[in-house]
Amino acid sequence: MRYIEPHAHMVSRVTDDYLAMVMAGCAAVCEPAFWAGFDRGSAQGFYDYFCQLTDYEPRRAARYQLPHFSWLCINPKEAEDMGLAREVLEIIPGFLTRENVLGIGEIGLNKNTRNEIQILEEHVRLAAEHGQLILVHTPHLEDKWKGTRLILDVLRADPRISPERVIIDHVEEHTIGMVLDAGFWAGITLYPESKCTPARAVDMFETAGADRLWLNCACDWGQSDPLAVPKAAFEMRRRGYGDAVIEKLVFENPRTFLSQSPRFHVREAGCAA
Amino acid sequence: MDRQQLLDLYFVDARARLIDIAAFLDRIERAEPPEDFRTEAFLQALKELEKPGPDRARRVLLALSDPTREPVSKSPGKGACGAFPSSSSLKSSPSP
Secondary structure, three states: OOEEEOOOOHHHOOHHHHHHHHHOOEEEEEEEOOOOOOOOOOHHHHHHHHHHHHHHHHHHHHOOOOOEEEEEOOOHHHOOOHHHHHHHHHHHHHHOOOOOEEEEEEEEOOOOEHHHHHHHHHHHHHHHHHOOEEEEEOOOHHHHHHHHHHHHHHHHHOOOOOHHHEEEOOOOOOOHHHHHHOOOEEEEEEOOOOOEOHHHHHHHHHHHOOOOEEEEOOOOOOOOOOOHHHHHHHHHHHOOOOHHHHHHHHHHHHHHHHOOOOOOOOOOOOOOO | OOHHHHHHHHHHHHHHHHHHHHHHHHHHHHOOOOOOHHHHHHHHHHHHHHOOOOOHHHHHHHHOOOOOOOOEOOOOOOOOOOOOOOHHHHHHOOOO
8 A cells, every 4th residue: 555644743753764764655755844842932943943844854765765744834833923923924935946845834733822713824825826735734623613614714815825725634523624624725734632533533534525535645754554544444444345446545635736736746656756 | 334343442441531620620529618600510511421312512611601691891801710600609719
C-alpha cells in the first residue's frame, strides 16, 4: 500500500521515523509550520525555522527517497503577540518561492481570541494575494467547535478564497459536517487522546463519505505516531475495505488536493521522485 | 459489516475502555476535594451515551465544548483542559 502523509512535524522526529514511514509505503510527506513547544523570541527565530523547513528537512527526507514539502506561517499559539506575528508575516513571502513550499499553514485558532483572529485574517489575505493553498489548524478539545465556526467565518469573509483550495484539519465528529458542507476539504488527525483514533476515523469516513477527506498523523514532539495513517489503513482493512477504497482515502485524496500546487509530486513506485 | 461482526471486532476493546471510565470515576470519588468542573462536565457528557441515535460521539464532544460564539478578549493560556465550565460550576473551576 502507498500513502501520503499530509501533516507531520518531522523536524521534531528522529531520522528512524523517515525509514519506518518509507517502509510502510509513504510516498510524500508534508510539514506545516507549527509551535515548537515554546514561544520563539524573535522573527529571526522563525526565519531560521523556515530555512529548516525549506532546506535542511527536505534533504534529510531525500536520503530516504521521500519528497518533503512544507507550509509556512506563524502558528496561532504564538499569534497572541501581534507585533511578533506581523514581523513573521513580513518574512514569509520571501520563502514562498522555495521549491518545496505548498502554501500557508498551519494557520487557525488556538484559544479563539481576537488577536488570533486578526492574525488568521492576515494570513488568509497573504495566501489570497500570493495564490497559495491554505492548511488550517482547528483548536484543541473544548475550543474546537467554537473555533471551527469562527475559522469558517473568516474564510467565507474573503471572496478570493476558494473552499476547494483550503484544508481544515483536526476535524472530529462534531465539526466534520460543517467543514464539508461549506465546501472545504477536511483532515482527520490520528493523534492520541487529544484528537482521533483509527476506529473513529473510519467511522467518520463511513458516515461522511470519502470526498474531500484525508487522514494525517500530525506527529510532533508530543506522544504521537508517525505510522498512524498506515495503521488507520489497516483498520479499514479489518472492516473489510479493499485496496482501491483505502488508497483513495490515504493516497488519491491528498494527492488531488496537494496537486493544486504545481510543486507537489510523489515518489512513484520503484523509482526516486 | 453487520452488528455481530462489529461486536466481534470491537466489543472487548470497548468493554475495557468502559471499565477504565468506571475506575476513573471511582478514583475521583475516593479522592479528597476540591471539586472541579471537569467532573460535572464528564458526568453530563456520559448521559449522552444513554440517549438513542447513531451520533453519540458528536453529542459527547458537543457536551464538552465551549458553546459560546464571541471571541475571547485575551488568551487565558495556551492549553485546553477538555471541558467547558457551565455557569453553575464556575465557582469550582480551576484555571484551565
